[in-house]
């Protein structure tokens with residue numbers, strides 16, 4: 001499956017402070033090493049700072065989420081300087097102008113940009129049990145529930161990082177498919193290409209989506225809408241070692257007829273070693289790719305699972 005998107009072909013939204021811009025309340029930044037120096041080699045970031053965009057200065061007094069009766073607002077700790085509506089309106093504007101985004105990386109804990117678990121305070125200044133969502137990020141996520149989103153802190157986790165990048169590339173491929181005009185045949189081909197990826201995340205979802213594409217009562221647009229929602233939801237589930245190992249065994253079964261006994265045993269041992277945590281996913285995958293070069297199998301070669309994103313990101317070395 002083609003993974004050959006140029007850097008400028010994949011646009012990912014990012015909180016401006018993570019991208020090195022000194023726009024935080026104290027005029028500092030919060031540069032993300034992974035975003036700026038690794039992922040940034042392969043995607044184009046579009047940076048937004050909602051607080052600066054609505055006219056707040058740099059530096060500026062801190063603002064926070066305050067729960068006042070049933071309303072959550074963004075304001076200074078004493079309740080003054082309410083910018084809730086301005087940031088919401090800016091979020092809506094960015095969301096409407098950003099249909100070309102293939103992902104978004106938000107700055108954690110921010111009352112504007114935080115994706116989840118943002119601290120919420122009472123009007124008296126006491127932290128509440130309730131956790132909030134940044135007012136800007138909420139608008140972006142509401143406007144496009146399919147958009148892969150993550151926070152900078154969570155991206156330090158190797159599994160979450162890999163999962164996010166895989167979703168960004170899957171979504172970008174989907175956007176390319178949409179742009180080319182969707183047909184039933186293209187949907188079936190896309191699903192076939194995502195077979196092993198889906199298996200590694202959730203076998204039930206693979207089967208459910210297959211049944212969806214077999215329905216004769218759905219118009220293709222409705223089918224496509226349900227399909228991509230199901231796919232992006234399934235890909236959010238973390239792929240476990242057990243599921244990856246089972247997927248690798250399926251792939252091995254596809255071309256094992258070409259392997260001799262020693263080669264089959266070596267591959268089986270590597271898959272088992274991966275399953276029990278003795279080696280990273282990249283090791284059995286590299287051996288599979290090596291055998292595929294010697295014994296090409298077009299059905300396997302077209303699988304997104306083998307090259308979900310640029311190998312240079314080394315995301316499969318970490319788990």
Ligand code: SF4
Nearest residue numbers: 016017049107110113
């Ligand atoms: S977290 Fe968002 S609002 Fe705050 S400085 Fe960063 S980009 Fe601006």
